[in-house]
Amino acid sequence: MTRLLLFFVFFLSVHHHGQCYDFGSVDNPCGREPATIDLPKREGSNGYTIALEGHVNPTTYVPGKTYHVTLRSTPPVSFKGFFLIALREDDIERSSGTFRILDNIQSEVQPDCPYAIKDHASMTKTRITVEWTAPPIGTGCVLFKATVIQRKKVWFMDDGDLTLRLCEGDDTNSNSNDESLDCCACGSPKYKITFEGMWSSRTHRNFPGGYGDHWSDLIGASHTRDYTIWEYDGMSTPGVKQVAELGSPIALEREIRAQGSNIKTVITAPGLWPAIGNMTALFRTNRPHNLVSVLTMLGPSPDWCVGISKANLCTEDCGWEEMKVFDLQPWDAGTDSGLTYRAANAPTRPQEPIHAITSSFPANEQSPFYSSSRVPIRPLARIYLERIELRDTSCDEPVNTGEDDLNLNHGGGMMVKPGMTKPPMMVKPGMTKPPMMNKGNGEDAPTMPPKQMPPKEMPPKEMPPKEMPPAQVPVEQMPPKEMPPKVMPGTGEEVEPIPARPRRPGRPVIDCMMTEFGPWSECSSTCGKGTMVRKRMIKQKPRNGGVKCGKTKEKKRCTLERCPRNEQQRNRARNCKMDKWGDWFPCSVTCGEGVQKRMRRVKKPARGNGRPCEATIEERVCFNPPCQL
Known part of the structure; x- marks a missing residue:
């Protein structure tokens, strides 16, 4: 009885704690402007995006199908309040589809407006996800619109990627609207692609662990709309199959290079062993070669991979995107039927189309991504496409066909040379040693010649006495190399030189790379x-002794x-201080699937602009023996 009373008190305190932002009014409860802020909205989207989990550049939806809609920020930016709504394009006063809350700690239904979702408490967050069931056939196009409150005086609404338009179609991932892939921009911009691995034992259950977890070499290209490397609901080519099953990029690179003028730049980057860190590469685009597709294997796995397909870098106003960010979900290449990371080979016959892996499909508990409560899969990786240079080229000048970039090694990965037939060493189940990678430093780096050891000077050979062992010649070590002062972009200040560690033989030295500093925040007082x-x-x-x-x-x-x-x-200002989590309460049911909760209390509440308190109740699914009917 005492425990139940304590739980009730804490439950009330959670719902009372953390004020949320108010939206709408008595006359218009579905109004999307914050009622508690009297300042006008900021222009633009500030990197905030509405996206569909597991879908790249969605343009259509399937009537009646369920999707996970995510409102997210571009790190390190976060937000405290939000308002998300889905409306019919032909009548913006009417809702479209239905929402279901997946996280009642951060989200709640807007009072008196059942088809809108808002923040439950003004805690700092970088993403929220809700479930959306698409409307029936005949609805037409749907507009997702979001309002984001970054802090109490800064908010954004509707601009840019804070509005997502989906029209009724066969499938959200199919590029049925070929006009969306057109480009009217001028110039030949240079982009940097950064693949950030986010798959680990801390973020995903049933992680394979050990030295076998890895990302294979990144492989892809900037290309025209007339060529598709891979796509949702398409069939895997032999090259895509080798990437997904073996992690080998060689066959797919041959397929890409065989496309000739359809390709601007072949994108490669060495894989990650183990599956932590970043992969980077440089590439160029132009008006006909405005699409980007890349792929990498999630290893070990039967035929699972992640990537982007036909990402359009051209904007509607005939410009080039400055930054695009993609959260990556797992895909099944349709060539192997294994259910676990280390499943034995089980070829899929006949071969199936490429399809998404979700928390409900395949509906088998052996799948490491399956969840009986349908909790969405956290992103396994993230891709950043960042424009770093734009050549000022007139649209009247002839556009390059792309052939001059085909043989550039932009990412440092292994290139296919004429006459090469032997693929690199592949990792089979049970192997623990990764293959050797040839690494480079990007597009503009000079080609490094093979490392040659200088001739070793030996002292005159003298025969020692028979009873004495031969004298050992000490091997001299090179002194650490002093790095010159490095100017970080955006600061204008020199960083103190840091002596590099001795370089490991056969491995390239990779310096730390950082973004420019963002704008200064508002004054804390x-x-x-x-x-x-x-x-x-x-x-x-940094790696191997880099800066x-x-x-x-x-x-x-x-x-x-x-x-x-x-x-x-x-x-x-004072940050919130909280107690440690208490023990888990008993399961809410004695048989079947239930819910367990645990609680913690607030020791000292936040004051001023200090860090706010986090949740005081946490829930998880619990399982008991099946109920007897």
Whole structure:
């Protein structure tokens, strides 16, 4: 009885804790502008995006089908409040489809507006996901519209990727609207692709672990709309099959190069052993070669892979995208029927189309991604496409056919040379040693000649006495190489030189690569003295003795008008402090599938602009023996 009473008290405290933002009004409960902020919205989307999990560049939906809709930010940006709604394009006063909340800690239904979702508490977050069931046949196009509150005085609404338009069709992943792949932009921009692995034992259950977990070499190209490397519901080519089953990019690279003028740049990057870190490469696009497709194997696995297909880098206003971000979900190449990471070979006959792996398909508990509660799969990886250069070329000039870029090794991966027939060493079940990779430093790096050891000077040979062993000649070690001061972009300040560690033989030295600093935050105080913060991300961690990364966060002081005396005390920021999690309560049912909860209390609430408190109740699914009928 005492435990139930304690649970009830904590339950009330959770729902009372953490004020959420108000939207709408009495006259219009579905209004999307925040009622608690009297400042106008900011222009643009600030990197916030509405997306469908597991779908790349969606343009259509299947009537009656269920999707996972995600509102996310581009790290390190986050948000505190949001409002998400789905409307009919031909009548924006009417809802379209139905939402179901997957996380009641961060989301709730808007009061008096049952077809809209809003934040449950103003806690900091980078993404929320809800389930959406598409409307029936004949509905037409649907508009997802979102409002995002970054902080109490900064909010965005509808602009850019905060509006997603889907029209009724056969499938969201099919590029049935070929006009969406057209391009009217000029120039030949250079892009950097960064593949960030997010698959680990901490984020995904039943992780294979050991030295076998890896991402195979990244392989793809910038190409025209007349060529498809791989796509949803399409059939895997022999090259795609070798990538998905063996992790070998050689056959697919041959297929790509055979396309000739359809290809601008072949994109390659060495794989990750184990499956942590980033893969990067450089490539170019132009008006006819405005699409990008890449693929990599999730290993070990039967035929599972991740990637993007026909990502269009051309904008509707005849420009080039500055940054595009894709969260990647697992795909099945349709060539092997294995259900587990280390399943034995089980060829699929006849071969099936490429299809998505979800938490409900395949509906088999052996699948490492299956969830009886249909919890969406967390992204396994993320791809960033960042424009780093734009050649100022007139549209009247002849457009390059792409042949000059075919033989550039942009990512440092293994290239197919004339006469090469032997593929690299593949990893079979039970193998633990990764294949050797030839790594480079990108498009503009000079080709490194084979490393040659200088002749070793030996002292004159003398015969030692028979009873004495031969004298050992000590091997001299090269002194550590001093790196010159490196200027990080966006700071204008020199970083102290860091002596590099001795290079490992046969492995390239990779320096840390970081993004530019973002804008300074608002002052932490509304009066008196405070601090401002700006952040940047690590794109590539150093390897093999490369230059270490600099600071990811910078602070500086800011001074505003002097605070009244009673305001100074209230303005001091203090982060929320919370107790440790308590033990899990018993399962809510004695048979079948139920729910377990655990709780923690708030020791000290947040004050001022301090970090807010997080959830005080956590839930998980529990299983008991089946109920007897």
